Amino acid sequence: MxxxxxxxxxxxxxxxxxxxxxxxxxxxxxxxxxxxxxxxxxxxxxxxxxxxxxxxxxxxxxxxxxxxxxxxxxxxxxxxxxxxxxxIEDAQVNACHRMVQHFGHLPTPEEIKVSKSPNIYPPVVLFKYRKxxxxxxxxxxxxxxxxPFIRHHPKTHTNAAILLDFDGTLRETISGRKFPNDPKDIKILLGRKKKLKQLQKDGVLLLGVSNQSGIAKGNPTEDQARACFDATLKQLGIKMEYLFCPHRVPPIGCWCRKPMPGLSVHFIEKYKLAPGKCTMVGDMTSDKTFATRSGFQYVDAKDFFA
CATH class of the missing domain: 3.40.50.300 (P-loop containing nucleotide triphosphate hydrolases)
Structure with a gap:
């Protein structure tokens, strides 16, 4: 049981x-x-x-x-x-691996809702069991x-990566808004561009993960959010794949909102990452918890870019 x-x-x-x-x-x-x-x-x-x-x-x-x-x-x-x-945290990771393997991607709440598979369900199922x-x-x-639970990763998963949050980690807004909705409102934080360009030059795989709950309210729109992510990378002078959660909270009805491990599992499966070789860089408690659940090391942005 x-x-x-x-x-x-x-x-x-x-x-x-x-x-x-x-x-x-x-x-x-x-x-x-x-x-x-x-x-x-x-x-x-x-x-x-x-x-x-x-x-x-x-x-x-x-x-x-x-x-x-x-x-x-x-x-x-x-x-x-x-x-x-x-x-429950390890069960969350296991559930996400099953779903990514089933769909080939992390399923949306809508895909979960219509699935007939007993292995496809929202996070509330685990919280209900705990209660x-x-x-x-x-x-x-x-x-x-x-x-005891012991996690075993496939022997093929040997790659390393650095995962980066965006807001408060790589950028801030000129206007003071929590999230940018206009590329002109983006300001890259000190020391980010030089370090990330060097890491990429050295062959380090960089990946972006972000919570963008404002999209669910239409501010920013999903297109505006993507434009701002792309503008951020352009200002940084790097190329980087990124994923973001667009869903409203509360309640948490998806697996992609940090600290849920869905985004990390997607990248682990796609790039055959060894979690112990990966580092998460962020500025929030949710980033640190996300890293812990995913099996990543965590470094606060102020220390990573010091």
């Missing part, structure tokens, strides 16, 4: 190789409770069974524990609960083992 995208199915595959029958609601369809008849048949046949589901509450677990108890006389092994120790979670205990009738 554990968060959606906590790595349960990966563990389940290992048990399947050992001969266990695996029951998973996402594969079977219907509800978790709907797995009970098949669970009973497998127990009756004396099979080893792994229940691969989230099971957030004691009530969701209770029918399966009672069913196991009913057949305890013919079963050789006691019932155990393998509780995934994956944090509902009742930690399993031996008093429920099983042995509890918590499995």
């Amino acid at each position: 554990g968060y959606p995208a906590s790595g349960k199915s990966s563990v389940a595959r290992e048990f399947e190789k050992k001969g266990y029958a695996v029951l998973n609601r996402d594969k079977a369809g219907g509800t978790v409770a709907g797995l009970l008849p098949q669970f009973q048949q497998l127990l009756k046949a004396g099979k080893d069974v792994l229940l691969d589901n989230t099971f957030p509450t004691a009530e969701s677990r209770r029918p399966f524990i009672e069913m196991h108890r009913k057949w305890a006389d013919i079963l050789l092994a006691p019932m155990s609960c393998l509780w995934m120790g994956t944090s 509902e979670l009742e930690a399993p205990t031996t008093a429920e009738g099983f042995k509890v083992e918590k499995k």
Whole structure:
């Protein structure tokens, strides 16, 4: 049991190789409770069974524990609960990797809404699980083992990059606005141009990530925001791919708004980045949290450009 995208199915595959029958609601369809008849048949046949589901509450677990108890006389092994120790932050990263691999890009809230895949969902699903979670205990009738989460990156992911925030990190506005809506309102911060041009000359991959919630209110428009990003890069004298979140808050209904890890996962998948070799440069707590969740080093802009 554990968060959606906590790595349960990966563990389940290992048990399947050992001969266990695996029951998973996402594969079977219907509800978790709907797995009970098949669970009973497998127990009756004396099979080893792994229940691969989230099971957030004691009530969701209770029918399966009672069913196991009913057949305890013919079963050789006691019932155990393998509780995934994956944090909500690591589950968020896992979920984003699944979605980027599924779509080939980070899905928009609209794409998530119409998807039929059980592995495609908004961030609120994980927050709901955290709110509902009742930690399993031996008093429920099983042995509890918590499995630590260890992230393994593909061996092909060896590349390094520096990811950069824009507003407050690379630029400010002449007018004092939080975000520019006119390229003429952009002022590049001291020391940025020289350092970034040298880094690019040295072959360092530079990537941009930005929150632009004003787009959802129409100020700036998405076209104006892009024009301002392009003007910023022109003033800096560099070429750099960038991604930005245009969605309104609250609530957070997308995976692309920092500190959500969606933008970093997109770049990790696209450029085969090794997170431990990557650095995030920003000026906000959200930038630092974004870096931590993504597995990047974090350097504050004032220190990076000192």
